[in-house]
Amino acid sequence: xxxxxxxxxxxxxxxxxxxxxxxxxxxxxxxxxxxxxxxxxxxxxxxxxxxxxxxxxxxxxxxxxxxxxxxxxxxxxxxxxxxxxxxxxxxxxxxxxxxxxxxxxxxxxxxxxxxxxxxxxxxxxxxxxxxxxxxxxxxxxxxxxxxxxxxxxxxxxxxxxxxxxxxxxxxxxxxxxxxxxxxxxxxxxxxxxxxxxxxxxxxxxxxxxxxxxxxxxxxxxxxxxxxxxxxxxxxxxxxxxxxxxxxxxxxxxxxxxxxxxxxxxxxxxxxxxxxxxxxxxxxxxxxxxxxxxxxxxxxxx
Amino acid sequence: xxxxxxxxxxxxxxxxxxxxxxxxxxxxxxxxxxxxxxxxxxxxxxxxxxxxxxxxxxxxxxxxxxxxxxxxxxxxxxxxxxxxxxxxxxxxxxxxxxxxxxxxxxxxxxxxxxxxxxxxxxxxxxxxxxxxxxxxxxxxxxxxxxxxxxxxxxxxxxxxxxxxxxxxxxxxxxxxxxxxxxxxxxxxxxxxxxxxxxxxxxxxxxxxxxxxxxxxxxxxxxxxxxxxxxxxxxxxxxxxxxxxxxxxxxxxxxxxxxxxxxxxxxxxxxxxxxxxxxxxxxxxxxxxxxxxxxxxxxxxxxxxxxxxxxxxxxxxxxxxxxxxxxxxxxxxxxx
Numbered sequence: 348x349x350x351x352x353x354x355x356x357x358x359x360x361x362x363x364x365x366x367x368x369x370x371x372x373x374x375x376x377x378x379x380x381x382x383x384x385x386x387x388x389x390x391x392x393x394x395x396x397x398x399x400x401x402x403x404x405x406x407x408x409x410x411x412x413x414x415x416x417x418x419x420x421x422x423x424x425x426x427x428x429x430x431x432x433x434x435x436x437x438x439x440x441x442x443x444x445x446x447x448x449x450x451x452x453x454x455x456x457x458x459x460x461x462x463x464x465x466x467x468x469x470x471x472x473x474x475x476x477x478x479x480x481x482x483x484x485x486x487x488x489x490x491x492x493x494x495x496x497x498x499x500x501x502x503x504x505x506x507x508x509x510x511x512x513x514x515x516x517x518x519x520x521x522x523x524x525x526x527x528x529x530x531x532x533x534x535x536x537x538x539x540x541x542x543x544x545x546x547x548x549x550x551x552x553x554x555x556x557x558x559x560x561x562x563x564x565x566x567x568x569x570x571x572x573x574x575x576x577x578x579x580x581x582x583x584x585x586x587x588x589x590x591x592x593x594x595x596x597x598x599x600x601x602x603x604x605x606x607x608x609x610x611x612x613x614x615x616x617x618x619x620x621x622x623x624x625x626x627x628x629x630x631x632x633x634x635x636x637x638x639x640x641x642x643x644x645x646x647x648x
Numbered sequence: 649x650x651x652x653x654x655x656x657x658x659x660x661x662x663x664x665x666x667x668x669x670x671x672x673x674x675x676x677x678x679x680x681x682x683x684x685x686x687x688x689x690x691x692x693x694x695x696x697x698x699x700x701x702x703x704x705x706x707x708x709x710x711x712x713x714x715x716x717x718x719x720x721x722x723x724x725x726x727x728x729x730x731x732x733x734x735x736x737x738x739x740x741x742x743x744x745x746x747x748x749x750x751x752x753x754x755x756x757x758x759x760x761x762x763x764x765x766x767x768x769x770x771x772x773x774x775x776x777x778x779x780x781x782x783x784x785x786x787x788x789x790x791x792x793x794x795x796x797x798x799x800x801x802x803x804x805x806x807x808x809x810x811x812x813x814x815x816x817x818x819x820x821x822x823x824x825x826x827x828x829x830x831x832x833x834x835x836x837x838x839x840x841x842x843x844x845x846x847x848x849x850x851x852x853x854x855x856x857x858x859x860x861x862x863x864x865x866x867x868x869x870x871x872x873x874x875x876x877x878x879x880x881x882x883x884x885x886x887x888x889x890x891x892x893x894x895x896x897x898x899x900x901x902x903x904x905x906x907x908x909x910x911x912x913x914x915x916x917x918x919x920x921x922x923x924x925x926x927x928x929x930x931x932x933x934x935x936x937x938x939x940x941x942x943x944x945x946x947x948x949x950x951x952x953x954x955x956x957x958x959x960x961x962x963x964x965x966x967x968x969x970x971x972x973x974x975x976x977x978x979x980x981x982x983x
Contacts, residue, residue: 374802479663479966480670481958483921484939488674488951491943579808583925586810587940606814613818620811628806635802 375636448516453523461531782869804863
């Protein structure tokens with residue numbers, strides 16, 4: 348019976364199987380929906396709601412929810428909906444870029460350490476050393492110490508963006524490197540690698556064509572979870588007053604600015620806080636679902 | 649085991665040295681000037697003298713070795729002196745804060761109790777919540793309790809501590825006025841009333857940190873319990889006619905706690921890092937707040953020493969976690 352169905356069924360990309368498994372994870376599906384909604388909100392939103400997030404209207408200070416300002420205004424009369432959308436754009440782009448940096452660093456180091464015996468010991472020592480660094484204090488240090496020269500060279504926005512992304516990326520690649528190295532070590536012993544080697548595949552093609560596609564699953568999972576960590580780290584830095592400059596809103600910065608007036612206008616703290624939490628929660632759920640979906644032992648059961 | 653411990657201890661020393669060098673070089677490469685706050689009207693020769701007084705005119709490696717010497721030889725001697733009333737240090741120069749001109753270690757000693765009370769009790773509370781939740785979640789897998797527990801731990805894990813802290817302040821300090829929003833560190837616990845006051849102000853920071861820890865630990869506890877519940881020895885125990893309580897709480901729990909305990913040990917240094925944010929939210933004048941103050945003030949010796957202490961904590965607890973694993977799990981032998 349099974350033979351006939353497989354014969355009739357057209358060849359199917361494995362990613363469809365992954366998607367089928369992913370769909371069965373309810374939390375992940377809800378997370379994905381929320382995440383896409385947030386993404387659409389911050390990308391398309393500013394076109395629909397075209398009020399400038401930096402437009403100061405002193406006559407409309409500290410307004411509550413209204414038709415003119417759906418989420419109210421801040422102490423300078425700036426529209427909070429526009430600021431939330433602008434802030435989300437920065438927070439998410441920091442999260443995505445920092446994750447991309449961390450994952451590519453981690454993958455490179457992991458593959459090199461796993462595939463080349465000579466590099467293994469020094470690279471893993473390096474990873475252990477990084478794991479022993481106190482990360483939050485170091486991040487705080489890096490950001491405070493280098494913000495001035497970098498913002499002078501690349502402008503206040505570009506400089507700080509570069510700094511924060513590099514700082515977060517450079518301090519969060521270790522887990523990926525460890526996981527990837529472990530997977531590479533296991534895959535290196537498989538027959539197809541031996542077969543590829545016996546026909547004289549050079550190391551570069553070996554890694555790119557045979558090893559990397561097979562370690563994609565753990566990389567994707569750690570990439571997803573990496574977005575969540577990066578967003579939290581960025582907003583924590585902003586919350587400590589060490590993130591982006593004041594006229595350049597991120598969710599963490601909006602929260603930090605609102606804390607002083609928490610007694611009078613608690614909603615201003617709650618809104619960016621909910622935005623951060625919701626994004627991170629949805630990303631974590633996506634990661635959870637992805638982990639299950641990419642695990643061939645669970646998939647197809 | 650003994651050899652392994654010794655080897656790990658010996659590896660820890662160069663690791664810590666390299667970390668201290670990395671931190672030092674980072675501070676060195678930074679363009680920030682500790683004299684940046686000095687007014688421009690101060691003549692340059694006076695500034696040069698101030699520089700010499702702070703020891704800033706020496707080459708970086710000289711200052712690095714000076715810091716090492718002060719940190720590892722002079723400070724311990726001072727500690728022994730104050731503990732036993734001896735005079736080993738003989739007034740040698742200690743690590744001095746640029747900002748307050750006090751020995752760095754004295755400031756740390758002043759602030760450590762606040763951090764330890766908040767962080768320590770939060771961690772204990774977190775573990776005490778997490779372990780039972782993990783046990784019940786795993787034992788009744790996919791029940792409503794498990795689903796709720798998994799969801800709450802996912803939320804606790806995802807919501808950043810600064811937002812939980814601020815949200816608690818809004819609800820319990822601003823709206824309900826049950827607890828104070830600012831941690832009053834001048835409070836002396838002398839009688840029952842002040843003790844109650846101390847408890848009241850500790851509730852919110854402890855809750856924030858405890859929730860965050862409980863979320864992580866309960867996930868580990870649950871999966872570790874699940875791993876063990878499916879094992880053959882559990883079936884054996886049940887077949888022997890042991891009660892369910894004994895099977896779960898004695899046989900399974902003891903084995904499941906092994907990996908969880910190492911996770912708990914590994915989490916200790918992290919929570920000190922997390923406390924930086926919580927201390928900022930509730931204005932606790934602990935080590936984390938001091939770190940941020942010193943970073944803003946370019947107080948290099950203070951930042952250097954504090955960051956190094958955080959690094960030492962990480963290395964120490966990594967070592968403790970690995971050793972505990974070897975001691976608790978007879979299947980693991982380091983040879």
